[in-house]
Amino acid sequence: MTSADGSRHSAALATHPDPADPTPTPGGRLPRRPGPLTVASVVLLLPLAVLAVTTDRFLTLDNARAILASAAFVGITAIGATLVMIVGSAVSLAVSQTATVVAMVFLVTQHLGLLPAVLVALVCGVVLTAVQGAAVGYWDANPIVLTIAAGFAVGAAATWFSGGTPVYPASDAFVVFNRTLLGLPLSVYALLAVTVLAHWLLRRTTAGRQMYLVGENRAAARAAGLPVGRVTVLAWAFFGGCIAVTGIFLASFNTAATVTLGGTLTLDAIAAVLVGGTAIAGGRGSALQTLGGALLISVISDVLLLRGYSTGMQILVKGLLVLVVVIAVHLRTTRGWR
Amino acid sequence: MSRAWLARPERLMPVVSLAVVLAAFVASPLVSGRQLELFDAYNALQGFAQLGLLALAIGITMIAGEFDLSVVGTYALGGMLAVSAGATSPLAGVLAAVAAGAAIGAVQGGLIAGLRIPSMPVTLATYIALLGLTNVLSGGLSVTYPNSDATLWVDKTIAGIFSPRSLVTLGAFLALALLLGGTRLGRELRAIGGDRRASRVTGVRVDRRLVGLFTLSGALAALGGALLAYSYASANPDPGLQPLILAAVAALLGGVSLAGGRGAPLGLLAGALSVALLAQIVVTTALPDYSTQLLYAALLAVIVAIESPGLHRTVDRIRARRADSPRRYPCPKP
Amino acid sequence: MSGSAARPALDRVQVRVEGLARAFNGVPAVRDASFTVGPGEIHGLCGHNGAGKSTVVKMLSGQLTPDHGRIAIGGTPVELPSRQAAQRLGVALVDQELSVVPALTVGENMLLGDIDAPLVNRRRTARARCRQILDGMGLEHIRPDQPVTTLGIGERQLVEIAKALSQNARVVILDEPTATLSDVESAHVFAAIRRVAATGCSIIFVSHRLSEVLDLCDRVTVLRDGSTVATTAAEQLTVDELIVQMLGETPHRLAAVAKPATSQAYALRIEGLSVPGRLVNFDLTARAGRIHALAGQLGSGASDVLRALAGLHPKATGNVRLRDRTVPYRDPVAAARDGIAFVSNDRKTEGLFLDKSVAGNLVATRLPHLGRGGVLRPGREQDAVRSIADLAGLPAGRLREPVRALSGGNQQKVFVARCLGRNDVLALLLDEPTRGVDIGGRAAIHRLLREAADAGLVVIFASTELEELLELGDEIITMRDGRIVRRYQGDADGSALMRDMTHGVDQT
Incomplete structure (x- = not known):
């Protein structure tokens, strides 16, 4: 009896970062049977660790800082995208455009003062994204078509807004966002704060837990009378906030905003979420996992960079990594069921 | 054509969008103040050639209820391979590109059908990996294509408005229209997209069809990329997401639904032509760039509204409430 | 011929x-x-x-x-x-x-x-x-x-x-x-x-x-x-x-368990409930404390009554009142808010969250009551899980396992128990409450339903199984082709029900 309890407890510890939580979200694994995900992570991580440790200049404080800093911008958006994926809305293809518009709004409103500018930028990101969430949540709109449409609309707004030329700020109060604290850029602290907030939201609030339920089985959630629409809007609103934070940092970092400021943010964020092991079908995943995914991508890119590989190789490895994790997560979800 | 023929969205959407865009194209001199020339039509068809095969590649996967994001990656790789393998013989370059595209598609199709994984994350991963591969192959820079004869040939004017490139693209649409319209494959594809369980029960070989479909999609995308690279005399390692988005818009305007089960190559043709013509209109009338984007957004918003089940439920609910209100029962039965 | x-x-x-x-x-x-x-x-x-x-x-x-x-x-x-x-x-x-x-x-x-x-x-x-x-x-x-x-x-x-x-x-x-x-x-x-x-x-x-x-x-x-x-x-x-x-042998009622309604008990009054193409003018006054059974095969409209009440038929028309409040029954969120809990006939696609733990499923519909201002309190949550599991007779050692790993009977227990022990639920609607459940699980679920009725809930269930209908139903309503065939008040026997369900005609 005690031994059985013990093994169960350790299994719970192994699978869930938070054993006090009575909803072990990524559950489904029986004790003592290494799932394909475990195997895949060992196969992937062990060589990486060896490779990393044997790489010259990898184990330095500066390099650690560089890794964290490079993970921050994409990471913040990816944390928000995690909620949207968990709630079952798959992905948004309007991220880059939204971040760009937020960045422009932030720079243009600098004359109001730093805090009002930040608030306006946040509201802008939240509203733009939550409206899309409402269409997905209340109308069951297809998120891909919807976000392509939203991407066009927001992109058009950005072009119209800027007249196609870079937007320059009226004051340079925003440079505080480029400061470093204890050797780390502020964006890293923002990433950590957003992660903690998202984790708390998902695990400790009614809405967060309902996101998992809605994402796993929308029909069941509807039949049970759960507020599917409201929960979906909340997830998207949080996502919008995260995009806005990224936009603010992007604007501060570049000190100007062009139409192409968002760059490849859309797909980079999705890649980080997927590498974290969140399933695109929804209902599982966590903010901590996504943080791990973003860091892992960052570490791999860093190792490849230090070893002299090209950017192309970094992207190639990232793509293969996403592919392997997607397959492993899928096998783990379906095994034991079929 | 009769009203019933037009009532189906896979016909209504492409017919209406092509008609509207054609009307706008013909009317564009009113804004630009310049007569339309044959050259404008040629340019529009060149735009169509650039987008068409990609739209066809993604469109046929959407008909089967899948979404192949990797087509842009295959598109870029196709261009890269054609440029490097086709320096002396352009045909060899095209063949290499098409073979590679087909192989990539077959592997993806095998994964998606065999493991029953949703296609989006798989093709997204492949897209990223292919992007990396083209960057590795090219060193991150555009690769120029030295064979200027081929470059001149693919864009040579034929009959005033066509070029070999646009004719090949048109040919691919027509060939696929014949294949899907004339054989059992067309209805099987739509059945797989419409109701996969029922397709299996009635005896459709779903897995086989999916592998074939992704192979074809990869080959078409690679062909499109190869032709584009010849035309530009260079291959771009990273075309960005824009071609994918435009191809998806063309497919959606062509009457294909992301939910699957709907659409045909001729509809896709109309969708791709609409998008290409629209781009040409913007060029000739010198409208601001964002006006196209706003137009796309509006068109897609209409599609979203038509295809949202929750919106239909809301409408049903309101109707039922209205039907209910006149006859409220005065008191409960004893 | x-x-x-x-x-x-x-x-x-x-x-x-x-x-x-x-x-x-x-x-x-x-x-x-x-x-x-x-x-x-x-x-x-x-x-x-x-x-x-x-x-x-x-x-x-x-x-x-x-x-x-x-x-x-x-x-x-x-x-x-x-x-x-x-x-x-x-x-x-x-x-x-x-x-x-x-x-x-x-x-x-x-x-x-x-x-x-x-x-x-x-x-x-x-x-x-x-x-x-x-x-x-x-x-x-x-x-x-x-x-x-x-x-x-x-x-x-x-x-x-x-x-x-x-x-x-x-x-x-x-x-x-x-x-x-x-x-x-x-x-x-x-x-x-x-x-x-x-x-x-x-x-x-x-x-x-x-x-x-x-x-x-x-x-x-x-x-x-x-x-x-x-x-x-x-x-x-x-x-x-x-x-x-x-x-085998025709099942007969084991004991006359039909309970008379107490006069103070509130009721779910359904008048003229219709769903286009599925259900025609359904009437029922369901008193709290009694179990009402709808007997009908696929397509009889029995399950459509429950789905319409749970807000899952947006086209439903008619008049439904629970505790003399009009229920806005075309919206599932509003139906749940007004005290209707629904157990669908398909626990896999429209019921449980199979990858979530037993505990997570038990509290899935009562999360707003387990905290304050939208923030959960882990202690209260665990208490709730424990007491419901106790009530439903679920093995305490398996609460952390995913529901998928449980037997059909235990899965269904989780599904039903999710709606119990809540003071915001007034009416419990169940579509095929024991589909795919073994004998032991059936008895346990039947006991749960009887207890729920005794605790003062309106209980309505739809079923095709004669034994279940006879054993549980204080009132049995047979249905065919979207209409009521006959109403029985504790005087039914198996073959009569079977005849009504398979080739009965509208008697009303």
Whole structure:
């Protein structure tokens, strides 16, 4: 009896970062049977660790800082995208455009003062994204078509807004966002704060837990009378906030905003979420996992960079990594069921 | 054509969008103040050639209820391979590109059908990996294509408005229209997209069809990329997401639904032509760039509204409430 | 009835099923099914829910492979590893679930998956043939190029039947083909079946509607608990005898448990509830403390009553009041807020969150009550889980496991328990509360429902299982074709219910 309890407890510890939580979200694994995900992570991580440790200049404080800093911008958006994926809305293809518009709004409103500018930028990101969430949540709109449409609309707004030329700020109060604290850029602290907030939201609030339920089985959630629409809007609103934070940092970092400021943010964020092991079908995943995914991508890119590989190789490895994790997560979800 | 023929969205959407865009194209001199020339039509068809095969590649996967994001990656790789393998013989370059595209598609199709994984994350991963591969192959820079004869040939004017490139693209649409319209494959594809369980029960070989479909999609995308690279005399390692988005818009305007089960190559043709013509209109009338984007957004918003089940439920609910209100029962039965 | 000249040759055998057995996860669904069908014979396959009919059909049509036993067609033993293999051997199927693809036209559906269909379409021949098939089914008004989405459910079913009958098969299996059809439509189907049988094709006909089985079939095989009970010539059977064969012995009420309503108890009053195409003018006053049972097969409207009340039929009309408040029952969120808890008949796709833990499922619908201001309190949550698990008799050691790992019985317990022990639930609606649940689990769930009623809830459930209806229902309402057949107040017996459900007519 005690031994059985013990093994169960350790299994719970192994699978869930938070054993006090009575909803072990990524559950489904029986004790003592290494799932394909475990195997895949060992196969992937062990060589990486060896490779990393044997790489010259990898184990330095500066390099650690560089890794964290490079993970921050994409990471913040990816944390928000995690909620949207968990709630079952798959992905948004309007991220880059939204971040760009937020960045422009932030720079243009600098004359109001730093805090009002930040608030306006946040509201802008939240509203733009939550409206899309409402269409997905209340109308069951297809998120891909919807976000392509939203991407066009927001992109058009950005072009119209800027007249196609870079937007320059009226004051340079925003440079505080480029400061470093204890050797780390502020964006890293923002990433950590957003992660903690998202984790708390998902695990400790009614809405967060309902996101998992809605994402796993929308029909069941509807039949049970759960507020599917409201929960979906909340997830998207949080996502919008995260995009806005990224936009603010992007604007501060570049000190100007062009139409192409968002760059490849859309797909980079999705890649980080997927590498974290969140399933695109929804209902599982966590903010901590996504943080791990973003860091892992960052570490791999860093190792490849230090070893002299090209950017192309970094992207190639990232793509293969996403592919392997997607397959492993899928096998783990379906095994034991079929 | 009769009203019933037009009532189906896979016909209504492409017919209406092509008609509207054609009307706008013909009317564009009113804004630009310049007569339309044959050259404008040629340019529009060149735009169509650039987008068409990609739209066809993604469109046929959407008909089967899948979404192949990797087509842009295959598109870029196709261009890269054609440029490097086709320096002396352009045909060899095209063949290499098409073979590679087909192989990539077959592997993806095998994964998606065999493991029953949703296609989006798989093709997204492949897209990223292919992007990396083209960057590795090219060193991150555009690769120029030295064979200027081929470059001149693919864009040579034929009959005033066509070029070999646009004719090949048109040919691919027509060939696929014949294949899907004339054989059992067309209805099987739509059945797989419409109701996969029922397709299996009635005896459709779903897995086989999916592998074939992704192979074809990869080959078409690679062909499109190869032709584009010849035309530009260079291959771009990273075309960005824009071609994918435009191809998806063309497919959606062509009457294909992301939910699957709907659409045909001729509809896709109309969708791709609409998008290409629209781009040409913007060029000739010198409208601001964002006006196209706003137009796309509006068109897609209409599609979203038509295809949202929750919106239909809301409408049903309101109707039922209205039907209910006149006859409220005065008191409960004893 | 067919004349003596067209009598099927019952002495010859075209299909032979011998000792067929199949288990799922160690639980046998079919133990020993044996029967033969002659060329030109229409053979009825009857049995109560869970008797194993559908599993036999799946094995015959190549969707499942048997664990034991043999299938022979035309005298040769056959293996049927896939639908294609079965089709090549001449087995056509009308699946229990509608398998017409809405994305295609009628004509395209006719050809879909047909192994004889040519690779290259021959439009004119195909259309002419399709026209002929449709006419033969009395569907002169349907055009082959019409999209299936423009047809009603009944017409779609007819198209599927027409397709199966037109495939020149040696064996046609029809699994509950008439559940969604009107009498006129059924008559067309029967005529078509007789025509096809007259060409020497063997027909296997599965149905819950016993009178139509006796009218149509030459012989009837009855399955009970996965084994063949008997094969009897239809003319030697009556509906009542068939019911006896299906049930073993007719279950009767064990004790008169029907409870009178207490005068203060609140009620759920339903007046004129209708759902277009499914339910016509349903009335019921359900008092708290009593259990109301809706007895009806698929398509009878019993489950639509519950779904409409739970807000899942946006087109529902009528007047529903709970505790003298009007319930806005076209919206599930509002229905839940007003105190209606619904347990659907499909716990996998519309019920549980299978990958979540037992504990997570138990609290899924009561999260707002487990904290303050939207923030959960882990302590309160664990207390809630513990007390509900205790109430429902769920093993305390398995609360952290995913629900998927539990047996069907325990899964259903979790589903029901999710709605219990909450003071915001006033009415409990259950659609097939014990589908796919073993004997022990059934008893436990029945006890839970009785306790819920005793605790002062309105309990309404829909079921097709006689024992369950008789055991639990203080009031039993039989339904067919979207209408009420009869109301019983503790004076029902099994065969009367069965007769109402299978061939009763509206009595109101």
